[in-house]
Amino acid sequence: MPDEFSGKTALVTGASRGIGAATAVALARRGVARVLVHYNRHREGALETLEAVRAAGADGEVMGANLAALAGIEALLAQLPEIDILINNAGSLVRRARLLEFTSELYDEVMTLNVKSAWTITQAVAPAMIRKGSGVVVNLSSIAARNGGGPGATIYAAAKAAVMTITKGLAKELAPLGIRVNAVSPGTVDNDFHREFSTRQILDNAMAMTPAGRLGTNEDIADVIVFLCSEAARYLHGQTLEINGGMLAP
Numbered sequence: 001m002p003d004e005f006s007g008k009t010a011l012v013t014g015a016s017r018g019i020g021a022a023t024a025v026a027l028a029r030r031g032v033a034r035v036l037v038h039y040n041r042h043r044e045g046a047l048e049t050l051e052a053v054r055a056a057g058a059d060g061e062v063m064g065a066n067l068a069a070l071a072g073i074e075a076l077l078a079q080l081p082e083i084d085i086l087i088n089n090a091g092s093l094v095r096r097a098r099l100l101e102f103t104s105e106l107y108d109e110v111m112t113l114n115v116k117s118a119w120t121i122t123q124a125v126a127p128a129m130i131r132k133g134s135g136v137v138v139n140l141s142s143i144a145a146r147n148g149g150g151p152g153a154t155i156y157a158a159a160k161a162a163v164m165t166i167t168k169g170l171a172k173e174l175a176p177l178g179i180r181v182n183a184v185s186p187g188t189v190d191n192d193f194h195r196e197f198s199t200r201q202i203l204d205n206a207m208a209m210t211p212a213g214r215l216g217t218n219e220d221i222a223d224v225i226v227f228l229c230s231e232a233a234r235y236l237h238g239q240t241l242e243i244n245g246g247m248l249a250p
């Protein structure tokens, strides 16, 4: 179905790099008409993504907002046109901290960025989707939701479990209205995320536990996200697809 995405507008949060950038470009290559490239700190990266989106034939623009704070979420919502495809990708561990050093502020930051932002953005774009009787939402969970996370990542893991559960609940609520909600759950993707939060040893251990024999790439995840947005996934609702090279098959 070559034209299935034509005329559609997609918002990809956290598209300045990593999985989000790869997803924005992959959607443009599949024929999405307009890709909104959200970023937080890396405007340069967002502009590079936009350039690649345009090179793939789509229109687009960049939008900056800190989604770890309600004011930032509201600032993004104030700029949004009607969205057909929402990829709630922006997320982070923020920083590794164990129970005894974890602060209330860090708790709120991790939960707002990974959970509240996805919930609130979905809430904001839903009315137009409901009016049209169509729309797709893909959320980013994590293998951490299944295994409790690595050292100092318990609240991040809990946040990603909340994302998985919200995906199920919203899928049931919105399926009768023509809107599909699903999620992907990456294992270990060898990108900036782990360059920031993990050591080479953590990555080598993850690779050793991966039957596919390598860590994931941004494109491994982006391709599945595009599948979830596509007509081929028309009967998929409320699922969280584990993409981890066979490391975990829950």
Ligand SMILES: NC(=O)c1ccc[n+]([C@@H]2O[C@H](COP(=O)([O-])OP(=O)(O)OC[C@H]3O[C@@H](n4cnc5c(N)ncnc54)[C@H](OP(=O)(O)O)[C@@H]3O)[C@@H](O)[C@H]2O)c1
Pocket: 013, 014, 015, 016, 017, 018, 019, 020, 038, 039, 040, 041, 042, 043, 045, 065, 066, 067, 068, 089, 090, 091, 092, 093, 113, 140, 141, 142, 143, 144, 185, 186, 187, 188, 189, 190, 191, 192, 193, 194
């Ligand atoms: N990498 C992995 O192995 C892995 C595994 C499981 C799940 N995930 C999830 O996959 C998603 C994408 O991660 P990634 O691997 O592509 O990470 P990444 O390379 O670190 O990119 C993170 C993206 O999120 C944005 N972001 C971070 N903090 C933000 C904030 N406070 N407000 C708004 N945007 C913010 C960043 O924007 P700026 O660069 O502009 O600041 C960036 O675009 C995340 O939800 C992550 O939790 C990743």
